[in-house]
Amino acid sequence: MTGVVVPRRERHPVGVVATFVITYRVFLRQIVTRSRLVALGVLGGLVILVGWAVGVSGPTTKHPEPLTRGVDLTINLGLTVVVPVVALVFAAGVLGDAREDGTLVYLWLRPLRRWPLALGAYFSALTVIAPLTIIPVVVSAALIDNSSDLVVAALLASAVAVVGYTGLFVLLGTLLRRSIVWGLAYIIIWEDIASGLGRVAARLSIRGYAGSVLTDQTGVVVDSFDLSRSWGIIVPLVVAVVAVALTSLRLDRVDVA
């Protein structure tokens, strides 16, 4: 075969930062769809509405203090339903959908390191999930009791939960094909049922740590959420870091469709 000498186009190695920026932007563009935003935005609106309704009503016999009502609602609605479900929909979809529809190959078969790619996926999910969850939870808490304690606590707790859940579910999306369904089962069976059963189980759930941040900050006592604030913040952070690291390892072994 005759080798015709053709000038090749100029290129340079893709650095870690460039990899992160590219993948972050691509994934962000892919996971944000109008129907998802609308459906989960409505959910957030509902949370604010409930916060407002609870805020304007007077004390009830069961919950005389606005602070305890606020803590209770943040745990039962925010940390139990809104944060995990919204995080699941977007985080499990980042790499999971890309694998399913075959677009992962456009990032995978490239001279890129895996770990900034995993990090890009993580932060793109976080960028969507955080406003969709933290804003409604904090606003509804503020509407119930605008003491700085509850607002700060709700902000910290929901942020901690978002950080942890997003990491777990991004990883889940690379591990299982029907990751959203498995994630739902995990949320209901483990996070809701099991962690309600006892202290040990609560310490193995993200909700247990996020809830502890809330109770420690506000001083309201809720069963099984009895850890210190620092543990409540550190553990979900560590979970996220480990999850991203595992995601990056998993990307090296995955079968790309």
Add this chain to the structure above:
Amino acid sequence: MSDEAMIVDRGYRTYDGPRSGVVGAVRSVAWHSMRSVLGIGRPARHKILPVMAVLIAYLPALVFVGIAVLLPVDLVGKGVIPSYADYTGFIGLVIVLFCGLVAPEVLVGDRRNGMFGLYLSTPLRRDTYLVAKILAVMATLMMVTLGPPLLLLIAYTFEGSGPGGVGNWLVLLVRIVASGVVISAVFAVVSLAAASLTDRRAFASVGVILVLLGSNVVMGALIVKAGVSSTLGVLDLLGMPFELVQRIYGQPGGFPKMSVLLVAGANAAWATLGGVVIWYRYRRLAINP
């Protein structure tokens, strides 16, 4: 051996026997859907989640039976262990999860893998197809709504702490069966309605769970914490069927101020609304052809 050779024709044979018609078609689709949702005849990975959910639903019943056998005290009577009426509510979250697994699997899959179009080329029509699907979800849900209380009844009866007298026993049996059937029917239609709205199984699951769990948490918060009239509980899609179960056992549950008629009416209204949503979605659903 006979010394005459014989060749058996393995070719095409005609079938002139009876055909079972639409009823048979509905039965076959319902049965097939049930099997498929439980992962029977499919690879093992499809079995894990449904089996896990069913096990968790039965686990408390088994524990309670165990306690009843080991301890001589009547814990049920003393309210330590949930009564028959309370049991379904006790495993409420598992039922929610089960709805989220079953309804999307039964309904959404057919639209994505071409089965829906093929079914319509058989004696089935859209309406009879949907009836089959509702029956399938109902029957599957009964595994967790009807099975555990029945297990309790049988175990308690053998253990000696069952209801006294044949009459009472029969009344209790009727209540268990009636509440199992009713609650399954309402959850089936409501979950299928939520699942009919999207073409992706995963989002259908999220939708079913958000509708059931979300309405429950929101209404709970509004009634308990905001002091809104408890009549708003009719909007609690999880609470209403469980309340109806309590009423079938002749006792008020979490919504004592509501009349039996209102509770029954709310359930009927939700089931009807769900049916309307499903029909609206499927009435004009495009198929090839």
Add this chain to the structure above:
Amino acid sequence: MVQAINVSKIFGDVVAVADVSFSIGPGVTALLGPNGAGKSTLFRMLCGLTPPSRGQVAILGSDARHDREVRGRIGLVGQEEGLFDRLSARRFVEIAAATHGMVDPARVAAEVLAEVEIDPDDPKPVGAYSKGMRQRVKVATGLVNDPDVLVLDEPLAGLDPVQRRRMITLFHRLGDEGRCVLVSSHVLDEVARIGSRVLVIAQGRLTAAGDYRALRNMMDDRPHRIRLLVDNPRALAARLIAGGTAMAVRVEGESVVADTLDVDRFGRSVAPLARDAGVRLREVVPLDDDLESVFRYLVERR
């Protein structure tokens, strides 16, 4: 440049690719085989998307699955994967250029899109493109990094004849530039134009490899069968045998079915023989000369 050594891929109890070995260098090579023969699986293994169950693959001497450097020198145009449907073609190809670290990705994107005849300034999202246009956009992403090895899985599917011809010209140009271009197809008459080097795969096994014409000639050694519809079959049959034009003949009603090893000689002698015998030729039809039967021969002889 591309090498497979005893490569097998097994899914459960289905053998998709069985013990395939080959080594190819620069230029265009066509991978030919029926649907489901294992072409896509083989390509995915070569590019590292999935590991082989047994054996080894190497591109430029190493496995793309674990060698970042090599991944930068491959272009893959797959058959089934989707596109980022909501992006414009230019944006989509620009991302591909950026992920390869190309200097000035926007310019590179415009260049390669022009090469596949897609308007770089078309604002439409690629999700709204026709199958043929999507196919060309995918080819553009494969070209973006000046690949040394370009792997294309059924790249001509969905293209019209004019586009096919242009695409094939492009492949040849890339091959002449010293790149290794590996193209798969299940449509036979494309293959002769795609490349003179052919790999034939069937039921997961490599059934033939080498120069296309040499393969054709090798197959020309097998007997050819020709059916002749005539008014006096016996007379013609006798002549064909007597002159050694045919090695075997069979008379079936009004027709003669003749087997010959030398089609050239048969084609030259049949008309004079018939004239001399006073036999009227109505039809002369080779029964196995079309490309489809060549394909069938390669695939089914085992």
Add this chain to the structure above:
Amino acid sequence: MMHAVTVIATRGLTVQFGAERALDELDVTIPSGVTGLVGANGAGKTTLMSIVLGLRPPTSGSIEVLGMDPRSQGHLIRAFVGYAPERNLLPGDMRAVDFVRHLSEVRGLPRDEARNRASDSLWLVGLGEERFRAIGSLSTGQRQRVKLAQAIAADPRLVLLDEPTDGLDPVQRDEMLALIRQINDEFGIDVVLSSHVLEEVERVCDSIVALDAGRLVASGPLQDLIAGDEGIEVELVDIADRPGSIDQVVAALSARGLSIARDGSVITVVGPDADAVADATRDAVADAGARLGRMSSRRRTLEDLFMEGS
């Protein structure tokens, strides 16, 4: 096996989708045997199939399928009509045998009968060995066969096959066409198949219905439609040691006053007497010492029919 001579009959059949007429005053009679429904994409083939199945009511006109009216007896018709849709979309994690068995049950067969017939029909389409495999692991060609197996398993009187050779390679296509022929010849099931590949319709069908933009272009027995002598077609092979031999043949035939059309190395010769044309051609080839590649009498093709119809 005796069947009604007429399988499908329509009169003034019209289907209107909004402003578009999918079928326009269609009068067709489809007899027993294998019938090809031909036309370009969008000609109305799939619409006609869905009306035959009773899935869609016609806007006006009447239709009878196996002597029944799809509007009122749709479920009865569908119990006796097998259908294989065009889309190559099947439940991937079902085993082939379960899939066929289930659809046979839905079409009304008792469970045991459905199980036996599912296995039998998978054997018949050549998937005996693969019947316990998940459909998702089968190749495109095997999936087309699974679709065929489910269509014939419930012993239908009629099967409707929508583009049964779509996506198949040459070998698979031949096998599929042979199977379709076998279904009619050996099992006595009438077949209506749609296709936009005219060549394969010519190979396998007894009669055809040709549609164009919802209108009938032609219908009737294939033999009648493409009968007629259109001369002889000769393909010569250019040989290096006899340059110009093809030109020589053309010149010789022209000199005999025959009308010649040439396309590369393919020559079409037409004259008043078919036998004389045959002899003249033979002699011209022999005289020129040309190499004969192929020689056949040229018949009308469906393509000609479409050219005339449109």
